[in-house]
Amino acid sequence: MTNQSSIIIAIDGPAASGKGTLAKRLANFYDFSHLDTGILYRGVGWLVLAADGDPRDEETATRVARDFSLDRLEQADIRNADVARAASIVAAMPGVRAALLDFQRQFAKSPPAGYFGAVLDGRDIGTVVCPDATVKFYITASPEVRAHRRWLELRLSSPGISEEEVLDSLKRRDARDSGRDAAPLRPAKNAELIDTSALTADEVFSRARRIVDQKIKNLPQQD
């Protein structure tokens, strides 16, 4: 379980909802360390693909997840659509999730020296990884808005990619992430919901900041 002496902000939500941007801004503002947990699943997906493996092969994916470390991703291009798809396939496997759990909990409860807390973003942070987080957010937006945002990013590295293609793969990934049995994507019971469809990144940040400030103010004082 998480250690309540450090402040933990859990941010969950579907692809391109704005959770990563919010996580970075909150971490920067409060001087908290930040873990984008999607990197772990993308990393496992990428390592399987890089070894010419099939991401649907559970035994291989679980073995890769058990040996996983962030240093193995130097030079890896984990931001493309193929890796996103592989990530959401391996992420549905209980053995893969179990292998990555300790690292995430350890990061949350022991932020590196000099940091006052941790921000983790992903799909199951408030529900499974850090159920005792100080503040939980669920960040969402309509599929069309999310696909447009992701298309703006992806077209730089994949110039031919169409917005329809991006929308289609994002919907498939949403369905896989929400429909799986192992840690499905859903808001934690006590999560603060923010729909970013019609909000700027600044507006999302100031809304979230007000909520975090309020929660921190109401925390019991530690000796």
Ligand code: CDP
């Ligand atoms: O950046 P984007 O929102 O597109 O995805 P990501 O956060 O990098 O996550 C990639 C995939 O990893 C997701 O589609 C999920 O299947 C999986 N994931 C997960 O299952 N649990 C997490 N805590 C984070 C990511």
